[in-house]
Amino acid sequence: MGAGEPAVRSLRLRACAKLNLGLEVLGKREDGYHELRTIFQTIDLHDDVLITLRPRGIEVACDDPAVPVGEANLAWRAARDLQRYGRVAGGVRIELRKRIPVGAGLGGGSSDAAAVLMGLNRLWRLDIGAERLRLLAVRLGADVPYFLVGGTAVGVGRGDEVYPLREQIRCRVVVAFPGPSVSTAAVFDRVDSSLTLRESGHIIIRFIARRLEGGSGYEALSNQLEEAALVEAPELAERVRKIRGILVRERALLASLTGSGSAYFGLFDDASAATRARAALQAAGFGAFRGRTLPLDQYRRMWVPSSSRSGKERTSWRSRTSRSSR
Numbered sequence: 001m002g003a004g005e006p007a008v009r010s011l012r013l014r015a016c017a018k019l020n021l022g023l024e025v026l027g028k029r030e031d032g033y034h035e036l037r038t039i040f041q042t043i044d045l046h047d048d049v050l051i052t053l054r055p056r057g058i059e060v061a062c063d064d065p066a067v068p069v070g071e072a073n074l075a076w077r078a079a080r081d082l083q084r085y086g087r088v089a090g091g092v093r094i095e096l097r098k099r100i101p102v103g104a105g106l107g108g109g110s111s112d113a114a115a116v117l118m119g120l121n122r123l124w125r126l127d128i129g130a131e132r133l134r135l136l137a138v139r140l141g142a143d144v145p146y147f148l149v150g151g152t153a154v155g156v157g158r159g160d161e162v163y164p165l166r167e168q169i170r171c172r173v174v175v176a177f178p179g180p181s182v183s184t185a186a187v188f189d190r191v192d193s194s195l196t197l198r199e200s201g202h203i204i205i206r207f208i209a210r211r212l213e214g215g216s217g218y219e220a221l222s223n224q225l226e227e228a229a230l231v232e233a234p235e236l237a238e239r240v241r242k243i244r245g246i247l248v249r250e251r252a253l254l255a256s257l258t259g260s261g262s263a264y265f266g267l268f269d270d271a272s273a274a275t276r277a278r279a280a281l282q283a284a285g286f287g288a289f290r291g292r293t294l295p296l297d298q299y300r301r302m303w304v305p306s307s308s309r310s311g312k313e314r315t316s317w318r319s320r321t322s323r324s325s326r
C-alpha cells in the first residue's frame with residue numbers, strides 16, 4: 001500500500017477446503033507425528049474469514065456453536081502467534097462463517113488459520129516473508145503450511161513441507177459428508193498397528209511419474225488412512241460403501257476419503273456426471289457439495305487485494321469466481 005492511502009482496518013478472505021488426492025504413511029517419527037506423502041488439492045468450498053483490527057485483545061466469533069472461539073481455535077492461535085512475533089500492540093476481531101464441515105478431513109480449521117496469518121500480516125503491515133510465515137504455520141498444525149501455498153501440491157514430512165506440482169489439476173469435484181467426525185490422532189494410532197504400512201512408499205511417486213508420462217495417474221492413488229478410519233468409526237463403513245458406489249457408477253476419475261475423514265469425494269472431468277453424482281448422493285440422504293478444484297494461479301489470486309475504498313480492502317477473487325464456479 002502506498003503512502004497517503006487510508007489505513008486498511010478490515011479484510012474479508014475466503015479460506016478454502018483441501019482434499020488429499022492420495023495419502024501414504026511411511027512410518028512414525030520421533031516427534032510422535034507420522035512421516036507422510038500426500039497430494040494436496042484446494043477446492044472452491046470455503047469459509048469466510050472477516051478480520052477487523054481493534055485496539056487490543058483477540059476475539060473470535062463463529063456461526064457454528066461447535067467451533068471453540070478461545071485459545072482452542074486455530075485462527076485465534078494464529079493471531080496470537082503473529083501478534084507476539086511482530087510485537088504488535090493492537091488487537092483483532094475474527095469472524096468465521098463456516099461452510100467447510102468441521103472434523104471432516106477438509107482442513108477447514110487449518111485454512112482459517114492460514115487466512116488469519118496472511119490477512120494479519122497485511123493489516124498489521126508486518127511484511128513477514130514466506131519462509132518465516134511458513135515456520136509460524138508449522139507450529140500451528142501440520143496442514144496449515146499447505147494453505148499458504150494452495151493448488152495441486154505434494155506434501156512430505158508431517159505434510160508440512162509443500163511443493164507445488166507444475167501440472168495443476170483442473171476438474172469438477174463432488175464431496176459427500178457422511179458424518180460423524182473422526183479423530184485424526186486415533187486413526188493414525190490404528191495405522192501404526194496395521195501391517196500394510198511396510199508395503200507403502202510408492203503411491204505418490206507413481207502418481208507423479210505417470211503424470212510425467214502423460215497419463216492421469218489417478219489409478220495409482222489411494223488413501224492409506226481410509227481403512228483405519230473405517231475401523232475407528234465402523235458406523236461410517238456402510239455409508240462410505242454407498243457413497244463410493246454412486247461416485248464410481250458416475251465414473252469418477254478418483255473416489256476417496258480425504259485426510260482421516262469422514263468426507264468422501266469424487267473427481268470428475270465431466271460436469272454433468274458430477275451433477276448426477278451430487279443429485280444421487282442427496283437422494284440417498286447425504287449432504288453433498290459440487291464444485292471445482294482450485295489450481296495454484298487461482299488460489300494465489302485470492303490474496304491479491306483489489307482497490308481499497310472507504311478503508312475496506314477486498315480480495316478480487318470473490319466477484320470473479322462467484323460467477324464461474326457454481
Ligand code: C5P
Pocket residue numbers: 032033034035036140141142143157158159184185186188
Ligand atoms: O497437526 P495436527 O494438529 O493437525 O494433527 C492432528 C493429529 O494427527 C496429531 O496430533 C497426530 O496425532 C496426527 N498426525 C500425525 N502425523 C502427521 C499429521 C498428523 O500423526 N503427519
